Amino acid sequence: MRNKKNAFYIALAVPGIIWLAVLFVVPVYAVLSIGMGKLNQMYEAPVAVWNPFSWSSSNVIDVWRDLFGSASFAGPVAARTLIYVAIAAVLSLAIGYPAAYFVARFAGRRKALFLVLLIAPFWISYMMRMLAWIDLLSTGGYVNKVLGWFGISPVNWLGGSSVAVVLGLVYGYIPYLILVLFAGLDRIDPALIEAGRDLGLGRFRTFVHVTLPLSRQAILAALLITVLPMLGDYYTNQMLSGAASTSMIGNLIQGQLGTPGLEGQGAVLSMILLLVLLVPMIYYVIATNREAAR
Amino acid sequence: MTATNAPVPEAPDAPGAAGSTAPPASAPARAGTQAARRSWLPWRNPWGHPWFLEGFTWLYLIWSLVPIAIAVLFSFNNGRSQSTWQGFSWRWYFTDPVNSVLHNPQLHAAVIQTVRLSVLTTLIAVPLGVAFAIGINRWRGPVPATFNFLMILSYVIPELIFGVSMFFVFTTLFSTVHLGTTAEVLGLVTWNVSWPAIVVQARLVTLGSHYEEAAADLGANQFQVIRRVLLPLLAPAIFASAVLVFSGVIDDFVIVDLLSSSAGNTPMSVVIYSTQHGGNGGPALNALGTIMLAMSLIIVVIGYVGYRVLTRGERGGGLAALTAISGEN
Numbered sequence: 001m002r003n004k005k006n007a008f009y010i011a012l013a014v015p016g017i018i019w020l021a022v023l024f025v026v027p028v029y030a031v032l033s034i035g036m037g038k039l040n041q042m043y044e045a046p047v048a049v050w051n052p053f054s055w056s057s058s059n060v061i062d063v064w065r066d067l068f069g070s071a072s073f074a075g076p077v078a079a080r081t082l083i084y085v086a087i088a089a090v091l092s093l094a095i096g097y098p099a100a101y102f103v104a105r106f107a108g109r110r111k112a113l114f115l116v117l118l119i120a121p122f123w124i125s126y127m128m129r130m131l132a133w134i135d136l137l138s139t140g141g142y143v144n145k146v147l148g149w150f151g152i153s154p155v156n157w158l159g160g161s162s163v164a165v166v167l168g169l170v171y172g173y174i175p176y177l178i179l180v181l182f183a184g185l186d187r188i189d190p191a192l193i194e195a196g197r198d199l200g201l202g203r204f205r206t207f208v209h210v211t212l213p214l215s216r217q218a219i220l221a222a223l224l225i226t227v228l229p230m231l232g233d234y235y236t237n238q239m240l241s242g243a244a245s246t247s248m249i250g251n252l253i254q255g256q257l258g259t260p261g262l263e264g265q266g267a268v269l270s271m272i273l274l275l276v277l278l279v280p281m282i283y284y285v286i287a288t289n290r291e292a293a294r
Numbered sequence: 295m296t297a298t299n300a301p302v303p304e305a306p307d308a309p310g311a312a313g314s315t316a317p318p319a320s321a322p323a324r325a326g327t328q329a330a331r332r333s334w335l336p337w338r339n340p341w342g343h344p345w346f347l348e349g350f351t352w353l354y355l356i357w358s359l360v361p362i363a364i365a366v367l368f369s370f371n372n373g374r375s376q377s378t379w380q381g382f383s384w385r386w387y388f389t390d391p392v393n394s395v396l397h398n399p400q401l402h403a404a405v406i407q408t409v410r411l412s413v414l415t416t417l418i419a420v421p422l423g424v425a426f427a428i429g430i431n432r433w434r435g436p437v438p439a440t441f442n443f444l445m446i447l448s449y450v451i452p453e454l455i456f457g458v459s460m461f462f463v464f465t466t467l468f469s470t471v472h473l474g475t476t477a478e479v480l481g482l483v484t485w486n487v488s489w490p491a492i493v494v495q496a497r498l499v500t501l502g503s504h505y506e507e508a509a510a511d512l513g514a515n516q517f518q519v520i521r522r523v524l525l526p527l528l529a530p531a532i533f534a535s536a537v538l539v540f541s542g543v544i545d546d547f548v549i550v551d552l553l554s555s556s557a558g559n560t561p562m563s564v565v566i567y568s569t570q571h572g573g574n575g576g577p578a579l580n581a582l583g584t585i586m587l588a589m590s591l592i593i594v595v596i597g598y599v600g601y602r603v604l605t606r607g608e609r610g611g612g613l614a615a616l617t618a619i620s621g622e623n
Binding site: 006008009010011012013014015016017019020021023024025026027028030031034046048095096098099101102103106111112114115116117118119120121122123124125126127128129130131132133134135136138140141142145171174175179183203224228229231232233234235238239242250253254257263266267270273274277281282284285288289 | 343344347348350351354355357358359361362364365368375376377422423425426428429430432433437438441443444445446447448450451452453454455456458459460461462463466467480481483484487491516541544545547548551552562563566567570571575579580583584586587590591594612613616617620621
């Protein structure tokens with residue numbers, strides 16, 4: 001009876017397991033095999049080498065030279081990516097935390113209304129939201145019109161401005177951050193905060209000593225959920241700037257796909273990005289599992 | 295919270311913290327702040343409404359939503375301008391014989407492709423993910439644990455890396471699947487199957503196994519337990535995950551951008567991106583974006599109402615429904 005029952009549940013899980021094996025594990029391994037693979041000189045097409053014992057390091061050496069060599073081309077792009085993402089993440093947290101905190105703690109009966117408004121952008125296509133800013137920031141758009149009232153001549157926001165790209169990243173990813181923060185802050189037992197107050201802490205010190213430590217997990221999760229996709233972003237800067245001076249690591253990878261002779265290097269670059277992000281990714285998985293088990 | 299307007303008693307300072315730094319002379323000054331704490335100064339009254347925070351939140355909401363409202367408004371503009379109102383028209387939707395969404399073949403095809411991808415992906419990913427969740431939840435051992443971990447990993451892996459791996463696998467290993475609709479659906483299913491798998495598993499953990507054991511004790515067999523007990527109990531979670539998958543596919547960009555091959559299989563998000571980026575933006579793109587927005591909105595409303603109906607009699611109400619269909623539970 002026990003065995004029969006087990007077999008039944010195994011049968012339920014097997015289709016998903018096969019799907020994941022064929023279309024998640026194999027593809028990720030394919031990137032590795034292409035990155036460590038060779039180049040078909042005639043067609044300039046990548047040749048995947050599936051056997052780890054015959055891997056070649058030519059692509060890795062090329063990418064390494066590109067990232068850290070003297071005539072480094074990818075190095076500045078990688079540095080720019082880190083700077084953009086760091087600034088965007090800090091700004092997102094600075095804007096998102098107060099809003100999530102207010103809605104979770106003080107919105108009272110209007111909580112549902114505020115929540116709808118907070119997560120509305122979550123339901124609106126990313127491209128539509130970028131399009132909205134392109135309209136506003138264009139030379140004859142509303143932003144320049146408003147600046148004109150103060151006698152400021154029109155600014156070419158969309159011609160390669162880092163400010164526009166960073167603000168675009170913040171605008172694009174902040175709904176995810178707010179949603180995670182809200183869920184975390186909403187779970188804090190109000191009794192703990194009241195206890196802080198009853199023990200004589202003011203509003204500010206209650207926040208610093210009670211609310212903030214209790215929301216540490218939520219802050220980390222919210223930052224991860226925004227930073228991970230930001231590091232692979234190649235479309236925000238293409239929409240809002242398009243200039244090489246604002247390109248990020250995602251643009252390098254995306255540009256190498258479909259470019260003869262460079263696909264192997266694109267694979268290596270993706271693998272490096274994955275390796276760098278593997279630790280925070282696994283941390284996130286373990287942290288959410290622990291949360292769910294509680 | 296009702297008795298909180300009573301004067302807050304002055305708590306003695308903790309000996310280690312403030313007491314050691316504050317000179318004794320500050321004692322009279324502290325007595326003065328006792329009165330000030332309940333005065334008009336908003337930050338002095340710990341129980342008052344945080345007007346500053348509320349104002350900040352409203353500013354954020356304006357910044358977050360007004361640009362989109364303007365973009366939607368100008369999709370109805372009777373002219374090319376995105377900042378000068380020239381009267382209401384359906385020009386960019388139907389009436390313009392060349393540039394409207396209806397008559398421009400690329401825009402028109404994009405709407406159909408988005409709907410096609412959403413429907414196909416939801417129909418495949420939801421049963422696959424639900425079966426996986428039920429099976430993995432009851433099957434103990436290293437194999438299910440490994441694949442459960444992989445499933446969650448597929449949920450957090452950056453979409454670009456996932457898209458690159460899909461691109462390579464369909465251009466080298468499984469090259470019989472050409473880039474196009476089939477590759478897009480396979481990629482989107484893999485990317486989205488984690489929604490039902492994770493959401494349904496979370497619900498299974500909360501439910502426990504009591505209901506199934508009771509049904510089994512009363513003589514139900516495996517299929518009856520699943521069909522009569524488990525599926526009805528899981529219905530809200532399954533429904534919420536279907537809403538998440540469907541709307542996720544409407545909004546998806548990276549996977550479909552990397553896996554589409556021609557105008558016939560390019561969905562709306564990619565058309566907006568490539569047309570705008572190619573310098574051919576215009577109000578017809580705003581119209582396309584507004585159609586995407588309307589589609590998502592319809593899905594959200596259906597999701598909200600459906601979730602409320604399915605969870606009648608449960609605690610949580612509207613807030614729980616909202617967070618469930620936005621994937622936070």
